[in-house]
Amino acid sequence: MEIRIENRGAGLSVRIDGVAGRERAVIDAIRRCRQTAWACPSGECLNIESIAERAEGGSVVLTLAARPDAGLDAAGIEQCLRYMLNAS
Numbered sequence: 001m002e003i004r005i006e007n008r009g010a011g012l013s014v015r016i017d018g019v020a021g022r023e024r025a026v027i028d029a030i031r032r033c034r035q036t037a038w039a040c041p042s043g044e045c046l047n048i049e050s051i052a053e054r055a056e057g058g059s060v061v062l063t064l065a066a067r068p069d070a071g072l073d074a075a076g077i078e079q080c081l082r083y084m085l086n087a088s
Contacts, residue, residue: 001016001017001018001019001085002016002017002018003015003016003017003078003081003082004017005074005077005078006074007074008063010065010066010071010072011063011064011065011066011072012062012063012064012072012074012077013061013062013063013064014061014062014063014064014077014081015059015060015061015062016059016060016061016062016081016085017058017059018058018059019058019059019060020057020058021058023055023058023059023060024055026060026085027053027055027060029084029085030051030053030060030062030081030084031051032084033045033080033081033083033084034048034051040079040080040083040084041079041080041083042073042075042076042077042079042080043076044072044073044076044077044079044080045077045080046070047066047067047070047071047072047073048064048065048066048067048072049065049066049067049068050064050065051063051064051065064077
């Protein structure tokens with residue numbers, strides 16, 4: 001599994017490759033992280049206002065928008081994703 005994150009204005013664009021056949025499970029794990037950010041080591045998920053997601057040829061593509069009073073840290077989001085997806 002490979003995670004690539006790019007800054008997009010006040011939000012982030014995230015691409016998770018190598019998850020063919022598990023796209024729905026990956027998206028569900030990310031939603032859980034946002035709902036229960038206390039379980040995430042960085043807590044960065046608390047700063048997400050909205051998530052747009054789509055499965056694309058064995059990958060998951062996310063567009064994350066920050067809450068108006070917060071920013072999103074790419075390193076913190078990557079840490080959350082790796083924790084929630086049990087990737088290293």
